[in-house]
Amino acid sequence: MSATPILTTFDAGELSPMMGGRVDFEKYPNGCSLLENFITTVQGPAVRRGGTTFVSEVADSGQRTWLKEFVVSDGTKYMLEFGNGIIRFYTDRGRLVSGGTQVAIASPYTAAYLTDSDGVFALRFAQSADTMYIFHPYYPPTKLLRTSATTFVLQQTNLSAGPLQDQNIDRSKIIQASDRSGAITLTANFDAFTAADVGTIVYLEVEDFSDIRPWAVHQYVSVGDYRRVDKRVYRCNAVGSQPTHAVTGDQTPTHTEGYAWDGDGVDADNDDYGSIGVEWQYINSGYSYAKITAITDARTASAYVTTGDSQDDTIIMPQQIVDQGTWKWRKALFNGIDGWPTNGAFWRNRLVLARGRWIAMSVSADYENFATQEADESTADSAIVQQLNSRRLNEVVWLSPSDNLLVGMNGDEWVIGPIQQSEAVSASNIQAVRRTSYGSRGIVPIEVGGALLFVQASGKKLRDYKYSYSSDNYVSTDTTKLADHITTGASGNGSGILSLAFQQEPFSIVWAARGDGTLLGMTYDQEEGRSDVIGWQRHPMTNGAVECVAVMPSPDGTYDDLWMIVRRVIGGATRRFVEYMRLPLQTGDAQANAFYVDCGLSYSGTAAATISGLSHLEGQEVAVLANGAATPNQTVSGGAITLDAAATVVHVGLPSTCRLRTMQLNVNTPTGTGQGKTKRLTKVTTRLLSSLGGRVGPNFTQMEDLNFRRPADQMDQAPPLFTGDKQSLWLVGYQDEAFICYENSQPLPVTLLAFMPELTVAT
Incomplete structure (x- = not known):
């Protein structure tokens, strides 16, 4: 029996091998059994991803390095490189330079602490305009200040008035102050102080007011x-x-x-x-604060009376605390022993800090003030300190501000919001509710439309998390359920997702770095009643392992750039490069601008045969596109290559191969399914858009080149981009399986619109 099915969309992406028999599933014909270096699109076609441009080698290639975007406004945006004790800055797809030198500042974060035990970036961030707060469990919070277009300052954050631990309840443990103001000595009758207390606040409250008479009228x-x-x-x-x-x-x-x-x-x-x-x-109001400046011993500390803002505060310690001390004391919630805030976010005009199960929210509009009371009362603007009482000792691993504050812990997910929606959030108008119990890995989630996407604790699943009006609750879906293999790799040892970023324009893609260095992409477009696209892809790189991904707007702001840290072995040495991914060739762009090489650079100018500046690829075999034509691969020597003919526009970089294999073709026969029956593919028509190059076949060992050169084309010029149908006759016999495979190893654009096979099924 003969059949001529048509495959019109690949938007389901690469499907799990577990889906190999689900021909009944509606997305089966839209999926691929293999999809490499192709992007699935909402419209359906598979588009070859662009190449990557080399920007710079990291400060220390021997150490794991991370990227973080710092977008101040539409016209002011930076990419930050966090390395071993250093932060370097990039902008406009290049290094940020001042006085001929790349802008960089020292940081306290050493390589050993930049990556956590799961292999994930250990720093967390909360940004407000030109200020970015930085959090790490082993370091006091810092803030990065942009003071001019090329100058930045990193300084320790000075939290005032807390946040504080619960009050001491052991009445035998007394702390006494030596004076009422200024520099003082704190003395305890127990071992109260450690070196980790330096720089933190101690709250001291009188035991009672027996030494002060109450005010009365006509007294x-x-x-x-x-x-x-x-x-x-x-x-x-x-x-x-x-x-x-x-x-x-x-x-x-x-x-x-x-x-x-x-x-x-x-x-x-x-x-x-x-x-x-x-x-x-x-x-x-019967209490005061002292900021510890030095530790003499476990029972004696130097301090000054303060709210925590500065040493010049005109604050007076209660006399009773000087005369007899107090057991009503509270130490800082965040410190060098218990740990510093691991996460931060801005929500409802407050700076929110988290560590363990604790959530602390600053005074409204006063981001570094954590006073829970103003004088003797708590107001609607006062700071809020709350503990999330989960069934297990779960810890907060991410915060995501929205209308509510979404909180991810390593065992469950919480939603924090006001009890009365019409009133401001305050200590008396706030509730924390555990909604789901999936648990999260310590990767900052990304917001896509109305959904939040977070990595589950194992790192193997990426879940979307959104509010359902029908159930009046938050619900979560596993986006990898049809591609459960994608985060583990063929061996199952991929270590899951280690880095996550969202590129909104032009394709709505979630990018992820897998533990084995494979770059993953997921086209995600979920609009209720309008679109239901979740399509995974893999993007293997020649001699490259992607360790980190980040996204920032392009220089002109019309789309988003994906930035990466890529680990490569060049000349036998491990080197880490900062690279960004180029867009696929856009409609109306000149063919010569097609950039489909990795870790590449471009030359544009007068015709030249020698292309230099390639020392970062010394000894590597590179692919070349010269004036829009693919030329034979070359090997970089002395940081340069020599072309057979001079060209005005040249792109040089590591070769990349895009590959697509459909799911097993399925047709129905008069006696039932065509699955399990031998079949023969005799002809395949490939519909293309603005494409060149490539081969098709029933597998990747039996392939036929697609020929695009016409008799009228000049032999010394590249054939023009092709839009239309290409037919291939396949001289193969009957086989148990029927696939269509496409492959292209040349640095040329490809957009696959459809496959139209002709096959015969043995009945």
Whole structure:
């Protein structure tokens, strides 16, 4: 029986070998059993990916290095290279240079701590305009400040007033201050201090207010007397017409800074009180902070009284803490012993920090202030400190701000938001709810449309996470369920996903670096009722292992550039290169601009036969496209190659091969399925768009070249790009399987629109 099916779309991408028998599945004919260096598109065609351009070797090729985008505005964007104790800067697809030297600054993050135990980037970031906060469990938070177009400063973040641990409850453990302001000594009757406390805050609160009388109406006071209203402590600073003493007025002091009168200070006629009204200076609310500057021993520390902002704060320690000490003390939640914040994010105009199960949110619009109370009360703007009480001791591994704050832990996923949606988030209007229990790897998730994509704890699954109005809950789908092999590799030892980035333009692709260095792509377009595209691809590189991916807008902002750290072996030595991926040739672009080599460079100018500047590829076999024509591969020697003929536009780089193999072709016969029956492919028509080169066949060992040169074409010029159908006659016998394979090893553009085979099934 003869059949002529048509394959019109490849948008399902490379499917799992487990799908090899699912001819009943609707996406089966849209999938491929192998898809390498092709991008699946929402429209259906498979488009050959562009090549990669060499930008620079990293600062230290012997060490693992990472990339992070720093996009300030549409016209101001940088790519940051985090290496061993250094941060280097790139912009406009090249190195950021000042005075002839690449801009770089020293950093505290050494290579040993840049990568965690899973092989994932250990730093986390939260950006606000020109400021980027950086978090690591072993380092105090820092912030990178952009001070000009070419100058950057990295400094330690000075968190004030916390966040704080729970209050000590052991009444026998006392900490005492030596003075009420300025530089002081803290003395404890137990081993309270370690070197890790230097630079952190200690909160000290009076045990009670027995030493201060409450303020009352018409009470005799003198200058220097102390009174309290609730927990607010005031000092009499001035009296009215009486020179040394007066009577309090009837206006209860409520101020929490500076001075205020409780009456008019006038001696009224016909009363027995004298002048009524006193000026009160606000002192404190029964507590203060001390910032530790040095440790003498386990029981003695040097500090200064402060809110944490600076040493010049005019803050006064309660006298009781000086006289007798207090057991009501709290140490910093984040420190060198328990650990520093591992994650951060901006949400609802607050800086959110996380470590372990703790979530701390700054004072609203005051990002480094973590005071949970203003004077003696918590306000709607006060900082919030909350613990996520999961069933296991899970730890926060990522934060993702949206309308709600999405929190990924290594065992479950949480949603934090206001209880009353119409009111601002505050300590009394916030709730944390565990929604799912998949668990996450410590990779920052990416937002695509209304979905959040995160890597599951094993690194093998990429899940989308989004709100479902029908169930009024967050739901998650495994995007690798039809391609479960894609993150593990053929041997199953791929170590899963180690790096993740999203390229929104032009193809909506999620890029991932697999543990074995394979670059993965997933075309993702999920619009309810309109689009349902999830298509995985693999992008192996000649002599290259991709270790990190990051995305930033192109210089003109019209699309996104994928940047990578690629580990290559050149001349027997391991070298790590910063590279970015070029777009496939776009409609209207000159054929000579087609760039399909990896780790490549381009020459454009007067006709030249010798192309130099290739020392980074010394000794490597390279592919060449000269004036739009593929020429024989050459070997770089002395950092250069010599062409057979001079050319004005030349692209040189490592060769790359794109390959596609369909799923087993399926046709129905009068007696049922064609699966399991011998079949013979006699002819295949390949429909192409703006393409050149390549071969087709029933497998990758029996292939026929597609011929694009016409008799009228000039032999000394490249044949023009072809759009249309190419027919291939296959002289093969009956076989148990029927595939269509395409392969192209030349640096030329390819867009596969459809395959139209003619096959005969033995009945």
